[in-house]
Amino acid sequence: xxxxxxxDQSVLARRVEIVTAMRRIVPHASVIESPTQMRPYExxxxxxxxxxxxxxxxxxxxxxxxxxxxxxxxHNVKIVPRGAGTSxxxxxxxLEDGILLGLAKFNRVLDIDFTNRCVVAQPGVTNLxxxxxxxxxxxxxxxDPSSQLACTIGGNVxxxxxxxxxxxxxxxxxxxxxxxxxxxTGEVLRLGGKFCEQAGYDLLAVMTGSEGLLGVVTEVTxxxxxxxxxxxxxxxxxxxxxxxxxxxxxxxxxxxxxGGMEMMDKPAIHAAEAFVHAGYPLNVEALLxxxxxxxxxxxxxxxxxxxxxxxxxxxxxxxVSNSEAERTLFWAGRKAAFPAVGRISPDYICMDGTIPRxxxxxxxxxxxxxxxxxxxxxxxxFHAGDGNLHPLILFDANKxxxxxxxxxxxxxxxxxxxxxxxxxxxxxxxxVEKRDLMDTMFNPxxxxxxxxxxxxxxxxxxxxxGKVYPTLHACAEQGRMMVRGGALPHPDLPRF
Amino acid sequence: MKPRDSMDLAEAVKAATSPxxxxxxxxxxxxxxxxxAPPLDLSNFKGIVAYEPEELILECGAAxxxxxxxxxxxxxxxxxxxxxxxxxxxxxxxxAGSIGGALACNLAGPRRLKAGAARDHILGxxxxxxxxxxxxxxxxxxxxxxxxxxxxxxAGSYGTLMTFTSVIFKVLPxxxxxxxxxxxxxxxxxxxxxxxxxLATGVEVSSAAYVPKHGTYLRIEGIKAxxxxxxxxxxxxxxxxxxxxxxxxxxxxxxxxxxxxxxxxNEQQIWRIVMPPSETAEFLAALPFAHDYYLDWAGALTWLAxxxxxDVRRYMKSGVATLFCADEAARAKTxxxxxxxxxxxxxxxxxxxxxxxHRLFNPHKxxxxx
Numbered sequence: 001x002x003x004x005x006x007x008d009q010s011v012l013a014r015r016v017e018i019v020t021a022m023r024r025i026v027p028h029a030s031v032i033e034s035p036t037q038m039r040p041y042e043x044x045x046x047x048x049x050x051x052x053x054x055x056x057x058x059x060x061x062x063x064x065x066x067x068x069x070x071x072x073x074x075h076n077v078k079i080v081p082r083g084a085g086t087s088x089x090x091x092x093x094x095l096e097d098g099i100l101l102g103l104a105k106f107n108r109v110l111d112i113d114f115t116n117r118c119v120v121a122q123p124g125v126t127n128l129x130x131x132x133x134x135x136x137x138x139x140x141x142x143x144d145p146s147s148q149l150a151c152t153i154g155g156n157v158x159x160x161x162x163x164x165x166x167x168x169x170x171x172x173x174x175x176x177x178x179x180x181x182x183x184x185t186g187e188v189l190r191l192g193g194k195f196c197e198q199a200g201y202d203l204l205a206v207m208t209g210s211e212g213l214l215g216v217v218t219e220v221t222x223x224x225x226x227x228x229x230x231x232x233x234x235x236x237x238x239x240x241x242x243x244x245x246x247x248x249x250x251x252x253x254x255x256x257x258x259g260g261m262e263m264m265d266k267p268a269i270h271a272a273e274a275f276v277h278a279g280y281p282l283n284v285e286a287l288l289x290x291x292x293x294x295x296x297x298x299x300x301x302x303x304x305x306x307x308x309x310x311x312x313x314x315x316x317x318x319x320v321s322n323s324e325a326e327r328t329l330f331w332a333g334r335k336a337a338f339p340a341v342g343r344i345s346p347d348y349i350c351m352d353g354t355i356p357r358x359x360x361x362x363x364x365x366x367x368x369x370x371x372x373x374x375x376x377x378x379x380x381x382f383h384a385g386d387g388n389l390h391p392l393i394l395f396d397a398n399k400x401x402x403x404x405x406x407x408x409x410x411x412x413x414x415x416x417x418x419x420x421x422x423x424x425x426x427x428x429x430x431x432v433e434k435r436d437l438m439d440t441m442f443n444p445x446x447x448x449x450x451x452x453x454x455x456x457x458x459x460x461x462x463x464x465x466g467k468v469y470p471t472l473h474a475c476a477e478q479g480r481m482m483v484r485g486g487a488l489p490h491p492d493l494p495r496f
Numbered sequence: 497m498k499p500r501d502s503m504d505l506a507e508a509v510k511a512a513t514s515p516x517x518x519x520x521x522x523x524x525x526x527x528x529x530x531x532x533a534p535p536l537d538l539s540n541f542k543g544i545v546a547y548e549p550e551e552l553i554l555e556c557g558a559a560x561x562x563x564x565x566x567x568x569x570x571x572x573x574x575x576x577x578x579x580x581x582x583x584x585x586x587x588x589x590x591x592a593g594s595i596g597g598a599l600a601c602n603l604a605g606p607r608r609l610k611a612g613a614a615r616d617h618i619l620g621x622x623x624x625x626x627x628x629x630x631x632x633x634x635x636x637x638x639x640x641x642x643x644x645x646x647x648x649x650x651a652g653s654y655g656t657l658m659t660f661t662s663v664i665f666k667v668l669p670x671x672x673x674x675x676x677x678x679x680x681x682x683x684x685x686x687x688x689x690x691x692x693x694x695l696a697t698g699v700e701v702s703s704a705a706y707v708p709k710h711g712t713y714l715r716i717e718g719i720k721a722x723x724x725x726x727x728x729x730x731x732x733x734x735x736x737x738x739x740x741x742x743x744x745x746x747x748x749x750x751x752x753x754x755x756x757x758x759x760x761x762n763e764q765q766i767w768r769i770v771m772p773p774s775e776t777a778e779f780l781a782a783l784p785f786a787h788d789y790y791l792d793w794a795g796a797l798t799w800l801a802x803x804x805x806x807d808v809r810r811y812m813k814s815g816v817a818t819l820f821c822a823d824e825a826a827r828a829k830t831x832x833x834x835x836x837x838x839x840x841x842x843x844x845x846x847x848x849x850x851x852x853x854h855r856l857f858n859p860h861k862x863x864x865x866x
Contacts, residue, residue: 115692160645174616189840196608203843209645229698358548386637421635422635450644452850
């Protein structure tokens with residue numbers, strides 16, 4: 001288990017005082033302090049980690065968030081922001097000496113603007129709710145993380161969430177236009193707006209995927225797009241992972257960018273089929289779902305080419321959806337893959353590495369070896385189009401040592417991903433889960449550079465500390481000026 | 497100063513006692529506030545490191561010429577989907593510049609509507625920060641949320657944060673063909689409304705522009721059968737004046753991409769203005785001075801030529817305006833880039849310091865404050 005920063009006893013000693021201060025900012029009931037009532041906040045989607053916060057505060061206006069952060073900054077109190085708590089990497093794991101800042105009350109859609117093709121929403125609005133308010137005109141918000149029914153748009157910004165359609169439609173960062181945010185000082189900033197550029201640096205890009213370490217998002221403007229005229233999917237079974245992987249490469253090489261391209265390995269296929277009976281072939285080693293969307297004639301044309309490419313790659317089975325119901329059924333198994341695995345194993349952890357696609361066979365082979373080494377089974381679902389791998393490690397937390405072994409297995413898989421040129425996380429974030437693996441990807445100099453960005457936003461390191469970066473460090477040191485030859489460089493320049 | 501390799505560059509930056517004018521291939525020297533400092537010439541960082549069409553990945557030296565990149569990709573029927581413009585004629589340069597420059601200036605062509613800008617396609621880079629440290633960020637994968645998004649932060653930083661030695665971009669398949677539908681609009685409000693109307697259909701136009709006195713242009717890309725079907729859909733939706741075939745369509749969008757409609761405005765300054773499309777017509781109507789303009793990105797981008805000193809920003813409700821083309825004296829005394837709110841300006845200074853604490857790279861190129 002990963003260690004979190006030691007709680008600051010001097011802050012815990014001031015708990016009553018802090019509760020009183022918070023109740024001056026938000027209504028009495030919006031400060032939760034009893035352990036029973038705080039229980040729902042003790043973990044997020046990474047349920048192996050649990051910690052009760054010092055207290056929970058539920059603001060509902062930007063002014064309140066600003067006042068809370070300003071107080072926390074002045075009194076050295078840590079803040080952990082939280083949306084719906086669906087993070088799979090522990091990004092919203094509370095701190096014993098910190099305020100858990102719940103943004104669930106920011107739940108209103110503020111503006112639906114079809115003329116400028118955008119929606120302005122408060123951060124607690126769910127991902128799917130945005131699509132719901134515009135779909136009557138045929139529009140939708142493109143990123144579709146699998147938790148989209150529950151996860152919030154503010155959380156999506158924090159994690160730069162993806163989904164099964166991001167090869168073609170991009171991640172959160174490609175689909176938001178602006179935010180309102182609050183710094184730890186209480187300062188309220190606006191980045192971007194209802195247009196696609198910002199004055200100065202692209203700080204919107206830095207905020208997106210910053211996992212709640214830089215600022216608290218209080219409003220989001222997202223781009224909406226018109227739903228494609230049609231979508232059809234092909235369900236293709238292969239005799240080996242290699243042939244499925246080659247089929248994916250050939251589809252891309254042929255100039256086809258599918259709306260979604262998902263792969264499942266044999267254990268995942270069997271688990272999913274037993275759960276939802278989607279009609280998946282059970283005599284294959286790998287299964288691909290290739291979905292094409294767009295104008296009807298284009299979809300039909302590319303599907304025919306996908307069929308040819310699949311046949312050339314020795315596909316064993318091939319079905320093309322001929323109705324919306326059939327397409328949905330193809331997806332049902334994939335979308336239920338996680339709970340399906342949950343049915344065959346008491347516990348599982350879901351990893352999230354990204355690899356260059358061509359390395360898939362090598363990584364799957366390596367994973368099979370690791371599975372033997374750690375004596376735990378693994379099932380794989382894979383966003384094949386963009387190389388994002390989700391190995392599901394099966395274990396039983398009630399068995400002595402299995403959680404630790406599962407975590408070690410997961411870490412080995414991620415090391416393998418990095419070794420073949422990939423990265424630790426494609427869409428779930430680093431959080432606490434992968435924090436201690438960051439040095440497999442970044443050397444100390446690169447890590448320092450990232451920490452200096454943190455200092456620019458949150459010099460006292462009070463916002464979500466202990467997440468993403470393994471070392472806490474003092475920012476004052478960063479501010480030191482290098483003196484060369486006895487003189488400050490550029491003495492004429494003002495220094496901040 | 498012209499470093500041979502990354503180590504050489506890192507040493508040069510470490511040893512520096514005065515700032516540099518950071519230069520890739522020198523095609524954007526007239527963009528931004530003037531920098532009075534000796535050049536740090538990065539033109540040695542050129543050449544393809546890796547091009548993997550089936551992975552949609554291109555890694556190359558930051559000073560690799562855009563035209564070379566495009567030739568290479570084109571041979572595999574791929575492209576940089578953000579369609580980097582060639583501003584050579586309006587910025588008095590020799591060619592379109594380098595791929596590192598495209599990142600530094602966050603370039604985007606008419607296809608931004610569908611494909612975004614350089615910031616939407618950058619996957620990684622290697623470079624040297626202002627402390628002479630070599631930093632690698634991102635990777636050769638298209639999906640990555642590990643740590644802060646440094647590659648995207650570099651987009652539009654105009655060389656003020658880091659110097660790039662190599663970059664990794666996502667590439668995409670080239671559309672098989674394209675055609676452009678022309679509407680006979682004579683009124684900017686009507687044109688913006690038409691563009692919005694089309695974007696609310698399933699026609700999937702990839703670019704939409706309005707040129708006064710010429711009309712509204714809607715670009716349709718894809719396989720032949722799809723382009724034809726979508727033009728038929730448009731016909732049913734609105735009255736088309738004509739349909740430009742592929743060759744004319746490509747030429748048109750290249751001209752609009754490269755600001756050719758305003759290229760011979762010698763005595764004028766050129767502004768690049770981005771705002772919500774719904775505010776564009778009102779903004780243009782409010783301008784009390786003579787101006788020439790055309791719209792791209794369905795009305796979100798206005799290219800505007802006006803007399804020197806015209807205070808364009810005063811008439812904007814929201815958005816950002818950049819003084820894109822002006823003589824050096826004007827660029828020294830005007831806010832070339834859109835002024836920031838005070839809290840944002842202060843944060844920008846802190847971000848600058850996080851990368852370049854000694855202010856070695858492109859001093860004051862973006863803002864007076866740094």
